[in-house]
Amino acid sequence: MSDSDFISGLPKAELHLHVEGSLEPEQMFAFARRNRISIPFPNVEALRAAYSFNSLQDFLDIYYQGADVLRTEEDFRDLALAYFERAHEDGVAHAEIFFDPQTHTARGLPFGVAADGLLAGMKEAEAKFGLTSKLILCFLRHLDEDDAFLTFADAEPWLDRIAGVGLDSSEVGHPPSKFARVFEAAGKAGLKRVAHAGEEGPPEYVLEALDVLHIDRLDHGNRSLESPELVTRLARAGMTLTVCPLSNHKLCVVDDLAAHPIADMLGHGLRPTINSDDPAYFGGYVADNYRAVAPLLTRDQLATLARNSFLGSFLDDAAVTRHIARIDAYVAGGVQ
Numbered sequence: 001m002s003d004s005d006f007i008s009g010l011p012k013a014e015l016h017l018h019v020e021g022s023l024e025p026e027q028m029f030a031f032a033r034r035n036r037i038s039i040p041f042p043n044v045e046a047l048r049a050a051y052s053f054n055s056l057q058d059f060l061d062i063y064y065q066g067a068d069v070l071r072t073e074e075d076f077r078d079l080a081l082a083y084f085e086r087a088h089e090d091g092v093a094h095a096e097i098f099f100d101p102q103t104h105t106a107r108g109l110p111f112g113v114a115a116d117g118l119l120a121g122m123k124e125a126e127a128k129f130g131l132t133s134k135l136i137l138c139f140l141r142h143l144d145e146d147d148a149f150l151t152f153a154d155a156e157p158w159l160d161r162i163a164g165v166g167l168d169s170s171e172v173g174h175p176p177s178k179f180a181r182v183f184e185a186a187g188k189a190g191l192k193r194v195a196h197a198g199e200e201g202p203p204e205y206v207l208e209a210l211d212v213l214h215i216d217r218l219d220h221g222n223r224s225l226e227s228p229e230l231v232t233r234l235a236r237a238g239m240t241l242t243v244c245p246l247s248n249h250k251l252c253v254v255d256d257l258a259a260h261p262i263a264d265m266l267g268h269g270l271r272p273t274i275n276s277d278d279p280a281y282f283g284g285y286v287a288d289n290y291r292a293v294a295p296l297l298t299r300d301q302l303a304t305l306a307r308n309s310f311l312g313s314f315l316d317d318a319a320v321t322r323h324i325a326r327i328d329a330y331v332a333g334g335v336q
């Protein structure tokens, strides 16, 4: 069996996926058409050609613009369902997906348009594909904490269906500590806490995410490798890192995929996972991300990454054990 087939069949969870980042150019045009909005590109090819980025900010500018075609609950439901269908083809059995409510409420959409649409898509994906999922509300870090608090208040009626809060958008200049109080409130409400840190920002931001935000999972975390003390601490804590190889390459976090630090992360005893981040913008879904780093890894390491994805999920212990048993059976089943 080729590495590529081995990866497709490997049961896996996806823990770092911005659902707005799964908006494919074809879908963007379709939503624009049905919502009678114009987009500033003549066709799908021209739009895709614009997906060339020098930095996170470069990408975010086009990503927020793209999200403007999402106007109705049906749009969000269709977006989520299309992602789940694609993820299912890649062997994803469970996904914990981010959404950015402020991107939508700032355009005048009520919180529930995005939340209810996504929840409907999640329910349908479970019925259709047996793919389970959880929803994580991300605060945009380029906005202030008061805005995050307003969003958290908007989310109140949905908190029983939201697994956690996250922190995304422009990292440098917006340290995790800016959101200390809202993350504390989310923790008190019983929500899990995750944050992007160490994607472009320094190791100190990762420390703040740990010590000030009390994160349960670290999104990206690449720059942690610059601090041996931090690496030791993350390894001892068994902290899951949601690593996104194709994103890292497209956003110039790593210069060369052949030099991606995934093998170093494993070698240092960290608990990395492989994820797609914004697959429509970065050229691949989760299996493509495994394939991108497969030349750097053994089959055992690929299976470890898949096991890590369930260990780092917010599923209950029985579900984690069940999924890991499926991976063990897959690996033991004579895969050459």
Ligand SMILES: Nc1ncnc2[nH]cnc12
Residues within 6 Å of the ligand: 018, 021, 056, 063, 168, 169, 170, 196, 199, 247, 277, 278
């Ligand atoms: N890779 C990323 N980093 C920060 N914010 C994001 N929002 C969507 N993708 C992101």
Ligand SMILES: [Zn+2]
Residues within 6 Å of the ligand: 016, 018, 168, 196, 219, 277
């Ligand atoms: Zn991300």
